[in-house]
Amino acid sequence: MRRLSTQDQNFKQVFADLLAFETVNDPELLSTVDKIISDVRQFGDEHVLKLTQQFDRHPAHHFSELELTQEQLKAAFDHLDSDVRKALELAAQRIRTFHEAQKQDGWSYIDDLGNTLGQKVTPLDRVGIYVPGGLASYPSSVLMNAVPAHVAGVAEIIMVVPAPKGDLNPLVLAAAYLAGVSRVxxxxxxxxxxxxxYGTQTIPRVDxxxxxxxxxxxxxxxxVFGQCGIxxxxxxxxxxxxxxxNxxxxxxxxxxxxxxxxxxxAQAILITPDEKFLEEVAQAIESHLAELPKAEIARTSIENRGALVLVKDRAEAIELINQVAPEHLELCLDDAQAMSEEIRHAGAIFMGRYTPEAIGDYCAGPNHVLPTSGTARFSSPLGVYDFQKRSSLIMCSQEGVKPLAKAADILAQEENLDAHARSARYRYK
Known part of the structure; x- marks a missing residue:
């Protein structure tokens, strides 16, 4: 795992290169995906089945075999080991409680002219949630996507999850049942x-x-962004x-x-002002790798995109953290809450020595679907607000409209929009 110091002459460039990563910048990838989307739009269920047989080696002969019933979901839940079931229920309840606090309500007020202005908040009608099911299978992702949608009031939740060779983690199905997923x-x-x-003959189009x-x-x-939201x-x-x-x-x-x-x-970075501690962590990483089942994946990750970074002090660390805008940020120190006040960009901040990121992945309550690749500079964790939309409310009274219509008339004329001007003018003349 590479070691860097902010005192190195070329640190800024090396660190910037380490952070540089684009998920979807391969022209061949984009061309392939565009063709798949075009074919699915044209042929619907038939083409989805064909690609599922080809890529996932799914044994289904008919598209109907790709949909699971609510009875199958319930059976998976009912057959869970007692301890696993309790852990899943604990996670679901904590996620629900946290996201209930995010729910937004509409509001309105009457201005000094007697006009009513406000905002109406409504849930999306139907959403689709994608859950990984190949090399990685995450029941926690089911809860993190479906529970906030339910809290928001979404009427129908459609889940898609790949099942290589027809195999699927039953815990994923149990989580779908617990979270109230409509169709899988x-x-x-x-x-x-x-x-x-876009919808097919069987799969409904989502918002x-x-x-x-x-x-x-x-x-x-x-x-597909623009055809629906993401x-x-x-x-x-x-x-x-x-x-x-310490x-x-x-x-x-x-x-x-x-x-x-x-x-x-994946990217893992440690920042510390303590050189001795940095070396101790490096040795501990090597020791842990000897025991981890996924050691090969982890080693490749830290060798290619990981770093142990030595800084002068905490202020320098804060500057680097805000530059990275990490998906997950751990502040492992006693006064972590005070330091967090200086952090402007991070998907989730885990404060103190007893708050590992893993807790957030499963059962802390806040969502684990977080902005990556520096996008925490301008985006937020998935939440109830992602499944709600807002409509503006405007109702003018007979007298209250007059000063507004006059102003609109004047401004519309300045923009050379005569129909706008006349429409407003009718209301006060």
Whole structure:
């Protein structure tokens, strides 16, 4: 794992190169995805089935075999081991409680002219959630996408999840049952995104697609944006840990590896002002890698995109953190809450020595669908607000409209929009 110091002459350039990553910038990838979307639009169920058989080696002969019933979801839930079931229910309840606090209501007021102005908040009618099901299978992603949608009041939740060779983690199905998913289709990839965005003979068209996936999924979401909404273009998982020397290096090393084990292009960065501690963490990482089942993935990740960064002080660390705008940020120190006040850009901030990022992935309550690749500079975690929309409310009284209409008349004339001007003029003359 490379070691960097802010005192190195070329640090700024090396650090910028380390952060540079684009999820969907391959022309060949984009061309392939565009063709898949076009074919799904033209041929519908037939083409989705064909691609599912081809890419996932799914044994289905008819499209109807790709949809799971509510009875199948309930059976998966009922057969859970008791401890697993309790953990899943705990996670679902905590996620629901947190997201209930995000729910927005409409409002209105009457201005000094007697006109009523306000905002109406309504849920989306139907959403699609994408849940990984290939190399990675995440029941937690089902809860993180479906529960906020339910809290928002979405009437219909359509879930797509790939099932390679027809196999699917039963815990994913149990989570779908617990979260109240309406329909589940065992399809994935760009074809699943296209089916949700445009609809097929069987799959209903949705208003928004949320949830993470591979680069084909990310490229497809970007391509269908505008036809429907999307949450974000998700890149590889990231963690940035800031820790000072009075931490257990074994804990911090495992926190770093918790994201590195996701993917060979995941990014894990440790920033510290303590050189001795940095070396202790480096040694602990090597020790942990000898025991991890996904050691090969984690090692590739930290060698290619990871870094141990030595800074002069906390102020310099804060500057780097805001430059990175990490998906997950751990502040492993006693006064973490005070330091968090200086952080402007991060998807989720985990404060203190006893708050590993892994807690946030499963059961803390806040959403684990977070902005990646520096997009925390301008975007936010998935939440109830992603499944609600706002309509403006305007109602003018007979007298209250007059000064507004006169102003609109004048401004419309200045913009050479005569019909606008006359429309307003009728209301006060």
């Amino acid at each position: 289709f065992t399809i994935g990839g760009a074809q699943a995104v296209a089916a949700l965005a 928004k697609i949320t949830g993470p996936g591979n680069r084909f999924v990310a490229a497809a979401k970007r391509a 949450d974000m273009i998700a890149g590889p998982s990231e963690i940035l840990v800031y820790a000072e020397g 931490n257990d290096p074994k804990w911090i090393a495992m926190d770093v590896l918790s994201q590195a084990e996701h993917d060979t292009v």
